[in-house]
Amino acid sequence: MELNQLTIHELQEEIKNGSVTSTQITESVFARIDAVEERVHSYIRLMKEDAFAAAKKADEDIKKGYIKPLTGIPIALKDIVCTKGIPTTCGSHILHNFVPPYNATAVEKLRDAGAIFVGKANMDEFAMGSSTETSYFGPTRNPWDLERIPGGSSGGSATAVAADECIASIGSDTGGSIRQPAALCGIVGLKPTYGRVSRFGLIAFASSLDQIGPFTKDVEDCAIMMNVLAGYDPKESTSVQAEVPDYRQFVGRDIKGWKIGIPKEYFIEGIDAEVNAAVKKAIKVIEQSGGQCVDITLPHTQYCVAVYYIIAPAEASSNLARYDGVKYGFRAADVRELLDMYKESRRQGFGVEVKRRIMIGTYALSAGYYDAYYKKASQVRALIKKDFDEAFKVCDVILTPTTPTPAFKIGEKTDDPLQMYLSDVFTISTNLAGIPGISVPCGFSSSGLPIGVQFLASHFEEGKLIQIASTYEKNAKIEKRRPAL
Amino acid sequence: MDFETVIGLEVHAQMLTDTKIFCNCSTKFGGAPNSHTCPVCLGMPGVLPVLNKKVVEYAMKMALATNCEINTSCEFARKNYFYPDLPKGYQISQYAYPLAEHGHILLDTNGEQKKIGITRIHMEEDAGKLLHDEHNPVSYVDLNRTGVPLIEIVSEPDMRSPEEAADYLKRLHEILVYLEICDGNMEEGSFRCDANVSIRPKGQKEYGTRTELKNMNSFRNVQRALEYEIKRQQYLVENGGTVVQETRLWDDAGGVTNSMRSKEEAHDYRYFPDPDLVPILVDEAWVEKIRKDLPELPLAKRERFVKDYQIPAYDAGVLTADRALALYYEDVVTLCGKPKIAGNWLMGDVMRFLNEDKRSIRECPIKPESLADMIKLIEEGAISGKMAKEVVEDMYKTGKSPQEIIKEKGLVQITDEGELIKTITSIIEANQAQVVEYRGGKEKVFGFFVGQVMKATKGKANPQLVNELLKKMLAG
Numbered sequence: 001m002e003l004n005q006l007t008i009h010e011l012q013e014e015i016k017n018g019s020v021t022s023t024q025i026t027e028s029v030f031a032r033i034d035a036v037e038e039r040v041h042s043y044i045r046l047m048k049e050d051a052f053a054a055a056k057k058a059d060e061d062i063k064k065g066y067i068k069p070l071t072g073i074p075i076a077l078k079d080i081v082c083t084k085g086i087p088t089t090c091g092s093h094i095l096h097n098f099v100p101p102y103n104a105t106a107v108e109k110l111r112d113a114g115a116i117f118v119g120k121a122n123m124d125e126f127a128m129g130s131s132t133e134t135s136y137f138g139p140t141r142n143p144w145d146l147e148r149i150p151g152g153s154s155g156g157s158a159t160a161v162a163a164d165e166c167i168a169s170i171g172s173d174t175g176g177s178i179r180q181p182a183a184l185c186g187i188v189g190l191k192p193t194y195g196r197v198s199r200f201g202l203i204a205f206a207s208s209l210d211q212i213g214p215f216t217k218d219v220e221d222c223a224i225m226m227n228v229l230a231g232y233d234p235k236e237s238t239s240v241q242a243e244v245p246d247y248r249q250f251v252g253r254d255i256k257g258w259k260i261g262i263p264k265e266y267f268i269e270g271i272d273a274e275v276n277a278a279v280k281k282a283i284k285v286i287e288q289s290g291g292q293c294v295d296i297t298l299p300h301t302q303y304c305v306a307v308y309y310i311i312a313p314a315e316a317s318s319n320l321a322r323y324d325g326v327k328y329g330f331r332a333a334d335v336r337e338l339l340d341m342y343k344e345s346r347r348q349g350f351g352v353e354v355k356r357r358i359m360i361g362t363y364a365l366s367a368g369y370y371d372a373y374y375k376k377a378s379q380v381r382a383l384i385k386k387d388f389d390e391a392f393k394v395c396d397v398i399l400t401p402t403t404p405t406p407a408f409k410i411g412e413k414t415d416d417p418l419q420m421y422l423s424d425v426f427t428i429s430t431n432l433a434g435i436p437g438i439s440v441p442c443g444f445s446s447s448g449l450p451i452g453v454q455f456l457a458s459h460f461e462e463g464k465l466i467q468i469a470s471t472y473e474k475n476a477k478i479e480k481r482r483p484a485l
Numbered sequence: 486m487d488f489e490t491v492i493g494l495e496v497h498a499q500m501l502t503d504t505k506i507f508c509n510c511s512t513k514f515g516g517a518p519n520s521h522t523c524p525v526c527l528g529m530p531g532v533l534p535v536l537n538k539k540v541v542e543y544a545m546k547m548a549l550a551t552n553c554e555i556n557t558s559c560e561f562a563r564k565n566y567f568y569p570d571l572p573k574g575y576q577i578s579q580y581a582y583p584l585a586e587h588g589h590i591l592l593d594t595n596g597e598q599k600k601i602g603i604t605r606i607h608m609e610e611d612a613g614k615l616l617h618d619e620h621n622p623v624s625y626v627d628l629n630r631t632g633v634p635l636i637e638i639v640s641e642p643d644m645r646s647p648e649e650a651a652d653y654l655k656r657l658h659e660i661l662v663y664l665e666i667c668d669g670n671m672e673e674g675s676f677r678c679d680a681n682v683s684i685r686p687k688g689q690k691e692y693g694t695r696t697e698l699k700n701m702n703s704f705r706n707v708q709r710a711l712e713y714e715i716k717r718q719q720y721l722v723e724n725g726g727t728v729v730q731e732t733r734l735w736d737d738a739g740g741v742t743n744s745m746r747s748k749e750e751a752h753d754y755r756y757f758p759d760p761d762l763v764p765i766l767v768d769e770a771w772v773e774k775i776r777k778d779l780p781e782l783p784l785a786k787r788e789r790f791v792k793d794y795q796i797p798a799y800d801a802g803v804l805t806a807d808r809a810l811a812l813y814y815e816d817v818v819t820l821c822g823k824p825k826i827a828g829n830w831l832m833g834d835v836m837r838f839l840n841e842d843k844r845s846i847r848e849c850p851i852k853p854e855s856l857a858d859m860i861k862l863i864e865e866g867a868i869s870g871k872m873a874k875e876v877v878e879d880m881y882k883t884g885k886s887p888q889e890i891i892k893e894k895g896l897v898q899i900t901d902e903g904e905l906i907k908t909i910t911s912i913i914e915a916n917q918a919q920v921v922e923y924r925g926g927k928e929k930v931f932g933f934f935v936g937q938v939m940k941a942t943k944g945k946a947n948p949q950l951v952n953e954l955l956k957k958m959l960a961g
Contacts, residue, residue: 206760235533235535
């Protein structure tokens with residue numbers, strides 16, 4: 001095995017016993033990037049020079065025995081998290097030249113933990129999409145089938161891990177943007193509880209739903225990443241001052257006696273037969289692992305997509321108002337007056353999907369429509385959250401498919417926004433309720449496309465997710481495959 | 486037709502915190518453009534607001550001072566509109582759930598009290614400002630003011646005349662300054678006012694169509710703008726026209742209001758709760774802590790001065806208009822025990838000096854102890870009132886104590902009876918003709934003798950003693 005194919009914990013062992021250096025790992029990662037990046041397009045920007053400089057510094061630290069949780073490990077960052085002095089585009093023309101004078105808190109934490117930054121990963125423009133096709137910088141391709149989408153919006157972060165162009169990465173999840181691409185690319189992706197990981201420096205799409213989380217090659221790595229990322233941040237008012245456990249201690253713990261909720265609303269017609277079969281098989285594995293499956297109901301599930309597509313665009317319409325051509329980013333040339341400058345900068349600077357959502361959101365907040373849309377959606381959101389509160393009274397964890405189908409073809413849904421939106425039908429509720437969710441590989445379709453199973457837990461119960469996901473990972477014995485690139 | 490005027494006011498007051506409402510930037514006025522800014526107040530991508538708790542406490546002070554109910558839970562909302570001085574494309578304000586509601590203040594005109602309702606008080610951030618190049622088609626944006634904390638105080642439509650509106654504003658201004666939560670500087674925009682005004686035939690219950698007036702930067706301008714606008718509305722109605730709901734700008738130079746935008750052109754601000762900020766929960770303990778720290782407010786102080794010091798209501802009004810002045814006055818009274826006389830000296834000579842030099846009482850070179858000592862010296866007869874006029878001026882100029890000045894200038898009053906009798910005797914001898922006139926009933930001549938004595942003693946004679954002795958000796 002090449003170094004770039006290993007996990008964080010495997011590499012840490014090697015680093016600790018002195019058999020590999022960070023520079024060697026970094027070289028291995030960039031060699032892989034040279035070989036496959038042209039076909040996959042995981043990155044908007046590579047940070048090769050910085051990465052090798054950081055690797056050299058890491059090797060000096062390692063020699064001195066100064067080893068932190070991620071020392072020497074190459075990590076990719078979704079281009080939605082601000083990196084000081086390094087362009088941060090959010091996949092958009094309007095920010096194509098924006099260089100933040102600050103780091104996102106998550107970036108600071110990763111850096112302080114010793115991580116080596118490989119580059120800024122591709123994404124749907126402003127995280128609005130489920131396929132990474134709306135990026136101003138061109139689409140990312142699924143390493144398992146280059147004709148197919150990798151999922152989105154954190155597609156680049158997912159493919160960088162799946163194609164071994166980094167060891168782990170971070171993405172952001174507003175309605176499934178970590179879990180859906182993790183499932184479609186055959187890796188592990190976790191969306192933490194709202195308030196668990198700081199949003200400071202995460203370019204906002206929908207502030208009440210956005211959350212940063214890790215993509216990793218296995219569940220143990222996910223725990224390692226969460227140990228670094230989680231925690232209160234005084235720079236964020238919605239950050240929660242809750243104790244952060246050592247997530248690694250949950251890895252491999254058994255789940256004997258746990259009740260696993262199976263919500264009937266998530267096993268519906270229209271779900272792909274192979275996905276259905278793979279997830280049913282996962283349920284069996286969980287039962288064999290000592291979990292007791294119980295039927296539960298989440299009665300407001302049918303409203304999740306509708307509620308999400310009011311609240312998220314409403315918040316986005318306001319969050320994206322700052323991109324006006326006045327202060328930074330793209331400004332249209334040859335405009336005569338202020339209104340022209342606004343209109344042209346935004347017309348030329350934003351892509352179609354972003355404009356669509358700004359329009360929807362602006363409408364939903366307008367005088368005379370606010371009560372019927374935004375207010376009603378907020379009320380239903382509270383009911384959706386209550387569904388989960390009720391469910392977690394009778395079960396420890398909920399199990400569902402992550403996506404209704406495996407990866408679809410590039411271009412297949414770009415003309416049908418509604419179909420595109422429905423690819424997040426199983427992941428959206430999590431964000432609306434603010435609870436954590438994890439997607440873990442649970443098999444392959446007959447055509448060799450990865451399938452994911454999703455576990456959900458109550459607020460701040462990421463430990464439970466790590467526990468059940470790692471147990472499942474161990475007992476399911478899913479065949480280890482690598483994409484044939 | 487007889488009309489009644491209905492006025493409601495919206496006041497924006499800048500809170501005197503050191504840092505901005507959602508970041509740690511300085512709130513200092515001035516400074517090089519954009520020097521008091523950071524990624525948060527510049528509205529850069531991915532940054533988040535964190536509330537300055539002091540702003541909430543200052544706003545709570547104002548809420549309590551204006552008898553408002555403080556809501557146990559309130560929230561910030563986004564007011565969305567595009568303008569280059571608004572870097573996020575929205576202003577963080579409060580909308581559906583403000584900090585405080587249902588308050589009032591009392592106006593005291595000619596001994597009659599009138600209650601003016603306060604609809605609500607809410608917190609918000611200020612916007613920046615634009616500078617337009619007069620010679621080139623270029624505008625510059627200065628965001629130093631962006632994120633400076635404001636409270637908006639909205640009144641009920643309870644005022645019935647421009648004078649009443651101006652009075653309300655002055656009282657509000659006074660309270661803010663008393664609480665030391667606002668410097669009240671209208672020129673620098675620390676205290677700004679918009680007015681809603683309408684007219685209706687006397688006796689009619691329904692309100693008329695209102696216009697909103699902006700751009701009035703002094704109490705006088707508020708009153709002038711309202712007076713103009715009322716006349717304009719009356720003229721319209723009396724001539725078969727109708728008042729249109731619109732926003733109008735006061736043109737100070739022209740003395741008129743001009744239409745800025747109509748109701749149809751009004752913005753749809755698309756308010757919604759700001760998801761980046763959590764609701765503010767205010768418990769009883771917090772309210773009580775703030776209440777305990779409230780200073781005595783102007784109205785209460787005024788009433789106490791009248792009652793305890795037995796001074797006229799007018800004097801009490803002048804002496805309490807500024808909290809520092811009131812404190813100074815109280816210090817002087819405590820030291821000399823003469824409230825009425827202390828008030829006269831303070832409102833007369835001392836304030837005249839300060840006004841001439843455009844100084845505040847805080848910058849007064851005369852210490853309260855010195856003024857009190859001077860009053861005591863007059864009472865003891867050590868110096869005359871006339872001498873004191875000279876002494877107080879010297880005290881103001883030099884900052885010296887009255888004792889020092891009297892010593893330096895030799896301003897000691899002659900209270901020695903024997904010495905004065907000698908002087909008077911020689912004056913009577915030298916002016917026999919006037920003595921005859923006086924004794925013949927021409928009492929006016931008495932003043933002549935007083936003048937002569939003062940002249941002879943270079944003004945140092947104790948006037949009371951001179952009066953007594955002259956009367957006795959002229960009587961013969």
